[in-house]
Amino acid sequence: MGDAMRAPCEASPPVRKRRYRRRRQLVKIYAAQGGICAGCGMSVPDIDDQRRSHPDAPTFDHVTSRAQGGTYHTLNGVMKHRRCNEDRGDRQPTGCDLIWQALIEVKFGWVYAGSPASTDFGA
Numbered sequence: 001m002g003d004a005m006r007a008p009c010e011a012s013p014p015v016r017k018r019r020y021r022r023r024r025q026l027v028k029i030y031a032a033q034g035g036i037c038a039g040c041g042m043s044v045p046d047i048d049d050q051r052r053s054h055p056d057a058p059t060f061d062h063v064t065s066r067a068q069g070g071t072y073h074t075l076n077g078v079m080k081h082r083r084c085n086e087d088r089g090d091r092q093p094t095g096c097d098l099i100w101q102a103l104i105e106v107k108f109g110w111v112y113a114g115s116p117a118s119t120d121f122g123a
């Protein structure tokens with residue numbers, strides 16, 4: 001049973017490669033958020049300055065939690081201090097989480113892709 005429960009994308013690449021990809025993802029999200037924590041709105045120390053276990057270290061917070069089927073995709077993540085990420089735990093995303101997520105989508109240009117109608121603001 002165990003293996004069948006795992007999503008294919010989780011099963012394939014070696015762990016080290018996955019970690020590297022997640023780190024690059026976090027760097028991108030960090031840049032899109034301008035280094036501001038999505039949890040408390042304070043700046044997060046530069047990504048390379050802190051050890052991963054530091055409470056202020058930048059972390060990838062799942063907007064849809066892993067327990068509810070959320071993935072590590074960039075679209076499902078906001079950047080938060082480790083302590084702010086741990087504060088939320090598996091609770092539902094807050095309004096702020098969703099606003100930050102929307103901002104990241106805009107920064108990466110994903111929002112309007114293939115949808116010309118949504119760029120027409122009624123003018």
Ligand SMILES: [Zn+2]
Nearest residue numbers: 037040081084
């Ligand atoms: Zn924070």
